Amino acid sequence: MTNHVEEAPLSTTAERQAVLGLPGQTPSEDWVIVTRDLKREYDMGGEIVRALRGVNIAVRRNEYVAIMGPSGSGKSTLMNLIGCLDTPNAGEYWLNGQLVSQMKDDDLARVRNKEIGFVFQTFNLLPRATALHNVELPLVYAGVSASERKERAFQALASVKLGDRVHHRPNELSGGQRQRVAIARALVNRPSILLADEPTGNLDSATSEEIMGVFESLASSGQTVIMVTHEPVIAAHARRVVVLRDGVIASDENKGKFASRMGF
Numbered sequence: 001m002t003n004h005v006e007e008a009p010l011s012t013t014a015e016r017q018a019v020l021g022l023p024g025q026t027p028s029e030d031w032v033i034v035t036r037d038l039k040r041e042y043d044m045g046g047e048i049v050r051a052l053r054g055v056n057i058a059v060r061r062n063e064y065v066a067i068m069g070p071s072g073s074g075k076s077t078l079m080n081l082i083g084c085l086d087t088p089n090a091g092e093y094w095l096n097g098q099l100v101s102q103m104k105d106d107d108l109a110r111v112r113n114k115e116i117g118f119v120f121q122t123f124n125l126l127p128r129a130t131a132l133h134n135v136e137l138p139l140v141y142a143g144v145s146a147s148e149r150k151e152r153a154f155q156a157l158a159s160v161k162l163g164d165r166v167h168h169r170p171n172e173l174s175g176g177q178r179q180r181v182a183i184a185r186a187l188v189n190r191p192s193i194l195l196a197d198e199p200t201g202n203l204d205s206a207t208s209e210e211i212m213g214v215f216e217s218l219a220s221s222g223q224t225v226i227m228v229t230h231e232p233v234i235a236a237h238a239r240r241v242v243v244l245r246d247g248v249i250a251s252d253e254n255k256g257k258f259a260s261r262m263g264f
Contacts, residue, residue, distance in 0.1 A: 007056065007248040018058040027094050032192050032224050033059035038091035038101075040077050051077040053247035054091065059226065061192075062086060064219035066238035067229045079228045083195050085113040096192045106147045113142070114211060117186030117194045119158040121201035123178045125170045125185075131157060132166040142189065156184035159221075160214050176207040187223070194218065196227040200234055212237040231261050 001186070018027045018034050028033040040052040050094055051075045069075040079092055080086040084100055093101040100111055123135045135153040143154070157166050160180040170178050180197065186194055196215070200208035217235065219225050227238055235241045241258040243251045253261070 007054065008251050008256055015058040019056045023092065024099070026097055026099075027058070029165035030060055030156050031058050031094070032061045032063075032096050033057070033226070034092075034094040035081075036092040036094075038081065038088050038093060038172075038191075039077075040074075040081065041089050042085070050247055052081075052088070052247050055247075055249060057242065057246075057249065057252070059075060059193075059224065062219070062222050063213065064225045064239045066225075066229055066235035067244065068229060068232065068235045068240045068241060069250075070230070072246075074247040075228055078244065079195065079197055079226075082193075082226060083118065084108045087248055091239070112147060113138075114189065114190040115192035117189060119179070119186045119194065119196040119199050121198040121208045123170070123182045123202075125178060125181060127170050130167050130186075131167055131173070131181045134170075134181055135188050138185060138189050152188055153184070156188040157181070157186060159199075159218070160184045174207070175203050176210045179203065183214060183218075185213075187218075193224045194227055196225065198229055200225065200231070208234065233264065236262065236264050 002201070011135050018031045019036055023036070028176055035057050036056050036149060038052055038055040039050070042049045042051060049186060051160060055074070055078060064139060068077050084095070086207055091101065092099060096110065096115055098111060100108060103111065111231065128169050132150070132153050135156050136149045139149040154163070154166060157163055159264070161235060162180050163183065165177060172254065200211055212234065215225050221237070227235070229235050236255060236259045239255050241253055241255065
């Protein structure tokens with residue numbers, strides 16, 4: 001049995017006010033993500049596993065946040081809740097002013113497709129499709145016209161510096177370029193948040209730095225980025241690092257304080 005860890009205090013007065021609002025009170029539009037006493041339990045063959053024990057966090061629009069934690073800390077569960085892939089047993093989750101923690105599956109799917117762009121460790125690209133067509137796919141499912149799809153896909157690829165690779169297929173691209181295509185695909189629907197799960201897990205060190213540069217550029221241009229990673233050196237690229245342990249937030253620090261504590 002793991003020892004219980006007290007949740008770290010909220011980092012700012014503004015964040016405290018956003019999180020500790022009255023139940024059901026809509027957070028101000030400054031906050032794209034707010035969780036209030038978020039809990040998630042699983043029944044594993046009669047044994048109750050408390051993956052999240054009451055997580056309170058608020059993320060401002062345009063923030064660049066890394067979520068870290070050892071295996072079993074709850075970071076994957078939190079990512080699934082933030083990504084609207086799962087729902088909590090208790091507590092509230094507000095995404096872009098919407099109380100998604102109380103939504104039904106169909107509404108969750110709508111919010112997920114509109115508000116969240118996903119980037120995964122595996123690129124999940126269609127091998128026979130060009131970079132442009134891979135990026136267009138979410139717009140096909142959204143019913144966007146062919147001309148607008150092409151224009152927006154071009155723009156998304158240009159934003160990750162692949163404007164000269166739009167007609168290349170995945171096997172004609174490096175690992176870093178393939179991940180940039182995946183990032184462009186995640187951006188093409190203009191999501192409220194870009195949610196990246198171990199985005200450098202399949203990349204070497206030099207290519208990982210390249211992809212971190214892409215995320216930094218996107219964050220600087222105003223994109224909200226939430227990155228889940230187990231690597232401190234990758235987390236240190238974010239402007240804020242939240243560490244989970246035993247289902248609660250153990251620390252919540254800015255980039256400089258985290259890097260100093262880790263000895264970077």
